[in-house]
Amino acid sequence: MAGLPGSGKSTLAMRLGGPALRFQLLFYPKLDFVNEYPSHTENQAVGIPREISRIFDDCYLPDHSRRSDPLASPCLATDLRGMPSGLIVTADADTLRDEAEAYGQALRLAGVEVATLRAIGQVHGFASMTEVVPSARLIVQAAGSLLGVALRISH
Numbered sequence: 001m002a003g004l005p006g007s008g009k010s011t012l013a014m015r016l017g018g019p020a021l022r023f024q025l026l027f028y029p030k031l032d033f034v035n036e037y038p039s040h041t042e043n044q045a046v047g048i049p050r051e052i053s054r055i056f057d058d059c060y061l062p063d064h065s066r067r068s069d070p071l072a073s074p075c076l077a078t079d080l081r082g083m084p085s086g087l088i089v090t091a092d093a094d095t096l097r098d099e100a101e102a103y104g105q106a107l108r109l110a111g112v113e114v115a116t117l118r119a120i121g122q123v124h125g126f127a128s129m130t131e132v133v134p135s136a137r138l139i140v141q142a143a144g145s146l147l148g149v150a151l152r153i154s155h
Contacts, residue, residue: 023150024086024114025143027127028096029103032075033057033067037098047095047124075103080110087115087146089139091122117143 040050048056061072070077088104090097097118104116119126119139130137 021084023147024084024088025147026086026088026100027143028089028091028094028124029100030057030060030096031103032073032099033061034073034076035099037102039098040095043093043095043097046093047091050095053095075099075106077106080107080112083107083110083112085113085150087117087143089117089119089127089143091124091126092118092120093122094124096124 039047040053044050057067061067066072068076074080086107088100090100101116101118104114107114117139119135122133122136122139126133126136127140130140
């Protein structure tokens, strides 16, 4: 499974009878609707302003009572054992950076083989800027290569 911000929730959905996933490749995912992280405020000048981020959160999950459900906020999951290995790519200048890196740390503590890559100098959405940002192209190509290797190995 590979994807952009909303993709992190899909990995936990596999526990509810969804398809078995072999690898998770996540680019700057939204993984915690409950907690505040330093990057939520540090990166507002170049990232998504917190007020706008809250509007996106309300559009994505308007029912605030469901935000603490680990299916909505995987960072809150108490047991991540058995999750697929993966790569979590964060953008250095992104408000979502710290929650994605916290999820990567939680996966590692649960024994899941996962790497986090902080793309220095990049902003949220850089994976869609590969035609104009050469370093973004290199990061996306490297992540795609790793995904290919992981899928061939896990066969």
